[in-house]
Amino acid sequence: MQAFRFEALSLPPEAQAMRKKVRAFLQDERSHNRFAAHRSSWSTFDAEFSRRAAAAGFVGMTWPKQYGGGEYSNLERFVVTEEMLAAGAPAGAHWIADRQSGPQILKHGSERARATILPKIAAGECYFGIGMSEPDSGSDLAAVRTKATRVDGGWTINGSKIWTSNAHRVHYLIVLARTSPLDQDRHAGLTQFIVATDSKGIQIRPILNMAGGHEFNEVFFKDVFVPDDMVMGQPGEGWKHVTGELAFERAGPDRFMSDIRLLVSLIDKVGAEPSERQAIAVGRCVAHFSALRRMSASIAGLLERGERPITEAALVKDVGTAFEREIPEMVRSLVPSESSLDDEDEFSQALAHVLLHAPSFTLRGGTPEILRGMIARGLGLR
Numbered sequence: 001m002q003a004f005r006f007e008a009l010s011l012p013p014e015a016q017a018m019r020k021k022v023r024a025f026l027q028d029e030r031s032h033n034r035f036a037a038h039r040s041s042w043s044t045f046d047a048e049f050s051r052r053a054a055a056a057g058f059v060g061m062t063w064p065k066q067y068g069g070g071e072y073s074n075l076e077r078f079v080v081t082e083e084m085l086a087a088g089a090p091a092g093a094h095w096i097a098d099r100q101s102g103p104q105i106l107k108h109g110s111e112r113a114r115a116t117i118l119p120k121i122a123a124g125e126c127y128f129g130i131g132m133s134e135p136d137s138g139s140d141l142a143a144v145r146t147k148a149t150r151v152d153g154g155w156t157i158n159g160s161k162i163w164t165s166n167a168h169r170v171h172y173l174i175v176l177a178r179t180s181p182l183d184q185d186r187h188a189g190l191t192q193f194i195v196a197t198d199s200k201g202i203q204i205r206p207i208l209n210m211a212g213g214h215e216f217n218e219v220f221f222k223d224v225f226v227p228d229d230m231v232m233g234q235p236g237e238g239w240k241h242v243t244g245e246l247a248f249e250r251a252g253p254d255r256f257m258s259d260i261r262l263l264v265s266l267i268d269k270v271g272a273e274p275s276e277r278q279a280i281a282v283g284r285c286v287a288h289f290s291a292l293r294r295m296s297a298s299i300a301g302l303l304e305r306g307e308r309p310i311t312e313a314a315l316v317k318d319v320g321t322a323f324e325r326e327i328p329e330m331v332r333s334l335v336p337s338e339s340s341l342d343d344e345d346e347f348s349q350a351l352a353h354v355l356l357h358a359p360s361f362t363l364r365g366g367t368p369e370i371l372r373g374m375i376a377r378g379l380g381l382r
């Protein structure tokens, strides 16, 4: 049986120095009242914030300077990610491009894609969305039916995607499409394409979430042309790229800190003299949080060494998002309140915001059942 690798890791001095730098930046943002921490998270889209964060060096941190990056380590990036989340910074505009699309382009994109797109992402001016899920293939991603057909100089894409976060405000989607027929190997014949959202033939329709907000969409492709140099890697490599990408997507602090501000406000609310029940619940939660943090930092260390910790990343995502979902329930049981988004009180607003978004935490990026299947396979149990 294979084993998990969660080695102990202490952050190097340069990561500690980076923490000071990002805290100073966030403090400056707060002192100008530039965001509402109690209602923001990594999915809150604010292009102005992203531009300022990029100007301060916090986007594309690990990429080569040649492409606008900062050549920092994954551990320095890890520290910036957790500080952004801890502060409740509205980092959603650049989040996906910085976390996974940019690294994918760096690894598998053509030289033109790297040279034209990466510096714009690193400047906080170019945003990405993920075009994987389809109406009949979310968990079963290998069943995608969106099709790309070879034409002179590139490909044309036909089909549709669903739940595409921010499709209406990003510049590009990375679209997973079938480039050769479904034969016995379902994973062969899939390819990823970098598709500009202003391409002719794309139609984007909103889907409102439970909070009434417009975050995700349906996206329709009708004969959308994509040039050859916007193909990721070689045709047919899509499945390999997608599974590698999910290691970046699943293991970061964004998988257990989406509602960390609510936990912080709970600690403020129960004050210096909590009841025994409150102290036990908060203590358990904080212990759980620090174990997750250690696991996630350890994965950042493995990524730094060039490894692909796919099983470990699936575990962090499964346990981390279950933790995120538990927080609002725990808060409700400790501090009974009728929360409302319209309330003046920040605690009530924060709780209402999280209650309306928490059900999605375990769905986005892969459901628990799928993750557990992957973990069992990774451990050689299935």
Ligand SMILES: Cc1cc2nc3c(=O)[nH]c(=O)nc-3n(C[C@H](O)[C@H](O)[C@H](O)COP(=O)(O)OP(=O)(O)OC[C@H]3O[C@@H](n4cnc5c(N)ncnc54)[C@H](O)[C@@H]3O)c2cc1C
Pocket: 129, 130, 131, 132, 133, 134, 135, 136, 137, 138, 139, 140, 162, 163, 164, 165, 166, 216, 360, 361, 363, 364, 365, 366, 367, 368, 369, 370
């Ligand atoms: C807020 C949010 C943002 C999202 N953003 C994006 C995005 O930007 N881009 C994108 O491509 N997708 C996005 N998604 C889609 C997300 O990845 C899918 O919702 C998720 O993968 C599940 O797919 P599905 O909704 O089709 O559910 P289904 O696959 O139909 O699953 C339904 C239920 O059946 C269970 N199930 C399915 N198959 C199995 C199995 N083999 N064994 C056991 N149980 C199973 C699932 O666990 C789930 O509980 C987003 C989703 C949310 C909620």
